Amino acid sequence: xxxxxxxxxxxxTARPGPLRIFVGFAQIALHSFGGAAPWARRMLVDKxxxxxxxxxxxxxxxxxxxPGPNIVNVAVRLxxxxxxxxGVVAALAGLVGVPTVLSVSVAAFLMQWIHMGPVxxxxxxxxxxxxxxVWHMGFKIGLRSVRAPLDIALALATFxxxxxxxxxLVFILAVGIPLSLALHWRRx
Amino acid sequence: xxxxxxxxxxxxxxxxxxxxxxxxxxxxxDMHRALVDARAMVSDSDFALLVALAQASPGPNVxxxxxxxxxxxxxxxxxxxxxxxxxxxxxxxxxxMHTSRRLFSPRLRSVASAALAPITVGLILGSGYxxxxxxGAHLATWLLSGxxxxxxxxxxxxxxxxxxxxxxxxxxxFRL
Numbered sequence: 001x002x003x004x005x006x007x008x009x010x011x012x013t014a015r016p017g018p019l020r021i022f023v024g025f026a027q028i029a030l031h032s033f034g035g036a037a038p039w040a041r042r043m044l045v046d047k048x049x050x051x052x053x054x055x056x057x058x059x060x061x062x063x064x065x066x067p068g069p070n071i072v073n074v075a076v077r078l079x080x081x082x083x084x085x086x087g088v089v090a091a092l093a094g095l096v097g098v099p100t101v102l103s104v105s106v107a108a109f110l111m112q113w114i115h116m117g118p119v120x121x122x123x124x125x126x127x128x129x130x131x132x133x134v135w136h137m138g139f140k141i142g143l144r145s146v147r148a149p150l151d152i153a154l155a156l157a158t159f160x161x162x163x164x165x166x167x168x169l170v171f172i173l174a175v176g177i178p179l180s181l182a183l184h185w186r187r188x
Numbered sequence: 189x190x191x192x193x194x195x196x197x198x199x200x201x202x203x204x205x206x207x208x209x210x211x212x213x214x215x216x217x218d219m220h221r222a223l224v225d226a227r228a229m230v231s232d233s234d235f236a237l238l239v240a241l242a243q244a245s246p247g248p249n250v251x252x253x254x255x256x257x258x259x260x261x262x263x264x265x266x267x268x269x270x271x272x273x274x275x276x277x278x279x280x281x282x283x284x285m286h287t288s289r290r291l292f293s294p295r296l297r298s299v300a301s302a303a304l305a306p307i308t309v310g311l312i313l314g315s316g317y318x319x320x321x322x323x324g325a326h327l328a329t330w331l332l333s334g335x336x337x338x339x340x341x342x343x344x345x346x347x348x349x350x351x352x353x354x355x356x357x358x359x360x361x362f363r364l
């Protein structure tokens with residue numbers, strides 16, 4: 001019996017249909033607090049075997065080169081590979097749809113109380129910490145991948161433009177990406 | 189009027205979808221510009237509160253978009269905003285998969301990722317700045333944001349939800 005179960009599991013993981021893709025990505029979404037990548041790796045590589053470790057790393061790298069939410073890019077590409085267009089829809093519905101419905105429900109409930117003094121003070125405290133989470137993410141990636149003086153200058157210029165100077169993102173990307181590409185191409 | 193609002197949301201987030209190099213957190217300043225500064229669809233502090241809620245909720249960072257859409261135009265706003273933010277980048281990502289191995293040489297790939305890294309880091313730090321300013325832009329919000337960063341570097345293994353909980357208590361205690 002155990003063997004038959006294992007065989008069935010193998011067959012299912014070999015060709016997951018849209019329903020399994022939906023459930024798999026909903027599970028990832030509901031487990032991930034503060035960034036989905038670590039949970040995605042655990043579920044996709046270790047638990048379900050939908051990707052190898054190397055594929056996951058490559059896909060996350062490619063996801064970061066493309067615009068759009070990184071882990072969502074990984075999900076839709078995997079969904080497409082496993083089950084075509086319906087796989088893409090299932091991956092989006094599970095990874096983005098499910099947590100969005102959940103958090104919007106919580107917000108619908110919370111928004112009635114939001115302007116009461118103590119509730120507001122509590123949430124502003126949380127807002128400061130969530131700003132801190134974003135600062136920390138920036139510093140952490142920066143310490144790992146922005147080390148050359150040229151890169152530090154580019155990061156600081158981008159920060160100043162987008163933060164204190166309020167330059168629209170379109171202009172920053174239109175100038176920053178070609179400039180950075182040219183500088184790195186010469187160095188490579 | 190409602191349709192106008194939904195169209196505006198679709199245009200804003202559809203555009204941001206294709207600009208979101210470095211993920212959803214990297215475009216927070218532009219969301220703030222479009223929704224708070226340019227159109228006053230959301231107040232500064234509501235924006236900060238919704239980001240806090242998105243951080244405290246499970247799921248990828250992109251759920252912030254649904255929360256902003258909901259605050260502006262209810263359930264329809266949440267749906268339109270989320271679809272607009274995910275579909276254009278999805279089409280591009282799936283489309284690129286069929287061509288990328290042929291289009292990008294390994295060298296171009298590595299140059300591109302090295303070139304994008306400093307830009308992405310700058311954008312994410314700019315998002316941190318925008319969020320601290322939106323939370324109140326006074327000494328206390330900067331101190332609390334800074335303390336969170338210090339804590340996360342000193343205790344990298346701790347679940348970040350604890351920092352949100354601790355900051356909630358501090359916010360209440362000091363009437364932020």
